[in-house]
Amino acid sequence: MNMPTEQAAMISADEQAQTQETQAPYDKSDVTLRDRLIEAGILLDTGEDGLYGRSEVFEDIVERLNQAITMLGADQHAEVLRFPPAMRRRDFEDSEYLKSFPNLAGTIHSFQGNDRGHHRLLEALDKIVHIGEEEERSDDWMDQQKPTRLVLTPAACYPIYPLVAKRGKLAEQGAIFDAFSYCFRHEPSIDPGRMQMFRMREYIRVGSPEQVMDFRQKWIERGSLLVGLLGLPFEIDLANDPFFGRGGKIxxxxxxxxxxxxxxxxxxxxxxxxxxxxxxxxxxDHFGELWHIRQADDQVAHTACVGFGMERTTLALFRHHGLDVEAWPAQVRQLLWGDKASLIEQGLANLGNKA
Incomplete structure (x- = not known):
């Protein structure tokens, strides 16, 4: 497999050097980023770790980031698909997500009792609604909640694969998709970068091994370009998913x-x-095998994706440029609120991988 290209590594080093003068220094004695964002009303505390409301300014940045990502991938001619943050339970079961991440999954349950059961539910609720915020509540009212045929979407690309499979064999050039969705992972944390409900923008490539590896390499470079234009220090590193259990380490x-x-x-x-x-x-060929996705020559399709964490990138901007967006560096403001097209076009031209 290919490591990130030397060109991408050079982009990382160059952009970090350029942003050292503009990024705010860390102050370990300062209150946490989460506290500062909540105090400023940028994030809204719901009382549940990892679940936040978002202010107008936060949402505006997410939307403008989304626009920049669209421009960055315009030449990919991706098929734009949007799904709600829930998917069919049957597809979720077939995805094998539960083999690797059972602790992160979110299922959707609903009351399926009768009138008598409803009465019992109300009695159980009446016993707990007056309990103080700091006290643990009983969950007796949920005794008649049963699984529905839906689960919460764990990643924006997951609804794509069964859809592609239903269409039959791929064209010779394979396929590229553009997905954007709220996602859920049961991972409560006071780290604002580890939200339980968050948005993910993805480009997904389906095709031959060569096609998908070329796609991934291209997006390593383009992702580096975008984050560099945002004035953020970054590094690209080899990683692994948080697989569950003893076998997960293997x-x-x-x-x-x-x-x-x-x-x-x-x-x-x-x-x-x-x-x-x-x-x-x-x-x-993991998803190709699971969903029986075939290339034009009847070989099992391979897949790759690039995922943009919308909330995390927005949080990074607040961390490094401050809470006052009017005071952010000129290039960052241009990319988000100004002529982003010229910045992205020039950046892609410098990369030399626009086609």
Whole structure:
């Protein structure tokens, strides 16, 4: 498998050097980034770790980031697909997500009792609604909640694969998709970069091994370009997914050994533990085998994806440029609120991989 190209590594080094003068220094005595964002009303505390409301300014940045990503991938001619943040349970079961990440999955349950059951539910609720915020509540009212045929979407690309399979064989050139969705992972944390509900923008490539590896390499370079234009310090590193259980370490080691996953890391909540704001993943023929996706020559299709963490990248901007967006560096403001097309066009031309 290919490592990130020397060109991408040079982009990382150059952009970090350019942003050292503009990024705010870390102050370990300062309150946490989460506290500062909540105090400023940029994030809204719901009382549940990892679940936040977002202010108008936060949402505006997410939207403008989304526009920049669209421009960055315009020449890919991707098929734009949008799904709600839930997917068919049957497809989820077939995806084998539960083999690797059972602790992160979110299922959707609903009351399926009768009138008597409803009465019992109301009685159970009446016993707990007056309990103080700090006290643990009983979950007796949920005794008649049963699984529905839906689960919460764990990654924006997951609804794509069964859809592609239903269409039959791929064209000779394969296919590229553009997905954007809220996703869920049961991972409560006070780190604002580890939200339970978050948005993911993805480009997904389906085709031959050569097509998908070329795609991933291209997006490692383009992701580096975007984050550099945003004035953020970053590094690209080999990574692995957080596979569950004793056997998870073996799978993670194999994933790293085969260089299947890279992440673009930016210091966000803590300077010594950077956060993955983008990921670049090569799934080999895993999803092709699961869903029986075939190339034009009847070979099993391979897949790859690039994922942009929208909240994480927005948080990184607040961390490094401050809470006042009017005071952000001129180039960052141009990319988000000004002539982003010229910046991206010039950046792609410098990369030389526009086609």
């Amino acid at each position: 799978v993670a080691d194999s994933q790293r050994e085969q260089q299947l996953k890279f992440e673009l890391l930016v210091p966000v909540a803590t300077p010594d533990r950077p956060t993955a704001c983008l990921s670049f993943n090569y799934h080999q």
